[in-house]
Amino acid sequence: MSIEAVKSEPIHQPLLQLSDISKCFGGVTALNAVSLEIHRGTVHGLIGPNGAGKTTLFNVMTGLYQADKGDIHFAGKSLGRKVSPQTLARAGIARTFQNIRLFANMTALENVMVGQHCQTRTGLIGAILATPAARREEMAIRQEALRLLAYVGLETNAAQRLARNMSYGDQRRLEIARALALKPAVLALDEPAAGMNPSETAQLKQLIRRLHGDGMTIVLIEHDVGLMMQLCDRISVLDFGQKIAEGTPEEIRQHPEVIRAYLGSSDAAGKL
Ligand SMILES: Nc1ncnc2c1ncn2[C@@H]1O[C@H](COP(=O)(O)OP(=O)(O)O)[C@@H](O)[C@H]1O
Ligand SMILES: [Mg+2]
Known part of the structure; x- marks a missing residue:
């Protein structure tokens, strides 16, 4: 994808669009018809309990896994379902890993x-x-x-x-x-604050804000819900492989199904 092609994309078109993505591992449905639209210049959060399918969605988005069903569009162009990591990296999607993978x-x-x-x-x-x-x-x-x-x-x-x-x-x-x-045109960060102390987390927050300010499009998985509320423009919530809610941090904070699924009880609303 050339820079020109990305620049000339219509303003309301998502930069990255995942449509009806499904992925099974043996008997486990890790993703069940999940659709996601990531818009240019936004920080898009992905939250959900452990095992909800967040990392699997990143793996599909970055070509590490191929979806069983569904389609990926980047800047309006279909990349199909069977996309290699090289194709997605060239298209402009880069990532970090939940388990650090440095040399x-x-x-x-x-x-x-x-x-x-x-x-x-x-x-x-x-x-x-x-x-x-x-x-x-x-x-x-x-x-x-x-x-x-x-x-x-x-x-x-x-x-x-x-x-x-x-x-x-x-x-x-x-x-x-x-x-x-x-x-990259899209930076996908899988739990970047995991294992960080509070001062490292604060520095990470500044870094993500700086990237956002410089126009980077970011997809962010993070368990620290408070941090997500501060950093994200929009948040999608996964539970058992399905998207159960999506909206602004404020909408997510008040969403009854999110409160129930993510935190287990309506008493938990205060923690969101
Ligand atoms: N490579 C794999 N092989 C088998 N099962 C997997 C694999 N990757 C993920 N899963 C399963 O898919 C589900 C979603 O996992 P994952 O995407 O890692 O969740 P999350 O990142 O939200 O914690 C879990 O049940 C997990 O055990
Ligand atoms: Mg994960």
């Missing part, structure tokens, strides 16, 4: 540079021969990786640290920097 024995800088290497023009032969064009490209990639590390709030001296030696919060931010290296 543990590489430095922070290298982790981000790998993200960009997927997009180089000079290719492997150029890199091996260290042609001037390849060297220039390598320098540019390095500069961009350093910029992205700074953008997510990792200081310069973090660049040379091995990913496995970094704190949990820093590893999560590094994953976001690596996803941003793909220059």
